[in-house]
Amino acid sequence: LAKTTQPISMDSYEGQEVNITCSHNNIATNDYITWYQQFPSQGPRFIIQGYKTKVTNEVASLFIPADRKSSTLSLPRVSLSDTAVYYCLVARSSNTGKLIFGQGTTLQVKP
Amino acid sequence: DAGVIQSPRHEVTEMGQEVTLRCKPISGHNSLFWYRQTMMRGLELLIYFNNNVPIDDSGMPEDRFSAKMPNASFSTLKIQPSEPRDSAVYFCASSLTPGQLTYEQYFGPGTRLTVT
Numbered sequence: 001l002a003k004t005t006q007p008i009s010m011d012s013y014e015g016q017e018v019n020i021t022c023s024h025n026n027i028a029t030n031d032y033i034t035w036y037q038q039f040p041s042q043g044p045r046f047i048i049q050g051y052k053t054k055v056t057n058e059v060a061s062l063f064i065p066a067d068r069k070s071s072t073l074s075l076p077r078v079s080l081s082d083t084a085v086y087y088c089l090v091a092r093s094s095n096t097g098k099l100i101f102g103q104g105t106t107l108q109v110k111p
Numbered sequence: 112d113a114g115v116i117q118s119p120r121h122e123v124t125e126m127g128q129e130v131t132l133r134c135k136p137i138s139g140h141n142s143l144f145w146y147r148q149t150m151m152r153g154l155e156l157l158i159y160f161n162n163n164v165p166i167d168d169s170g171m172p173e174d175r176f177s178a179k180m181p182n183a184s185f186s187t188l189k190i191q192p193s194e195p196r197d198s199a200v201y202f203c204a205s206s207l208t209p210g211q212l213t214y215e216q217y218f219g220p221g222t223r224l225t226v227t
């Protein structure tokens with residue numbers, strides 16, 4: 001599975017838009033990009049997944065350029081409750097759903 | 112749905128003792144995953160099952176660890192004998208095999224294991 005690289009930590013303020021970029025240079029044709037969120041003392045929670053271009057749901061947007069070597073998770077107007085660790089993962093359709101979690105990005109939202 | 116259920120939520124045991132962690136996946140899900148999380152190593156996949164069959168156990172640290180899934184609604188992760196370095200939070204997750212190409216895994220609340 002393609003290795004992912006993302007910033008270790010980010011700070012933001014309430015009400016701001018937060019963009020977390022992840023690089024996955026060795027992504028394969030049948031790989032999907034997926035993002036998870038983890039709050040302290042909880043298990044990770046699925047946020048969004050995509051293959052190319054843009055995907056949006058009620059929580060976030062995911063932007064994937066044409067070469068798919070990177071992706072950006074966008075969180076609109078964050079609040080204190082968005083403070084969490086965000087994981088970028090590459091998943092392969094042939095792997096029966098297996099996911100490999102990296103170090104993630106710790107997002108701290110300040111008042 | 113109650114979500115993924117794990118028991119116990121906390122376990123404190125002495126080195127050398129046997130520890131059994133339990134997981135009940137979401138009804139209808141056919142894939143089950145066991146993870147371990149520590150500050151040093153992050154979130155590691157230990158083993159996963161598809162349709163009750165172990166598919167990949169390459170993440171199991173050593174022979175002291177074993178996992179079973181006797182039926183679609185129950186799985187156990189056993190550590191025998193336990194060691195202090197096994198102290199971690201153990202998560203169980205379940206999902207539908209990505210026949211519809213979704214990688215959404217549902218995680219349980221975790222079991223915090225402390226081995227003294």
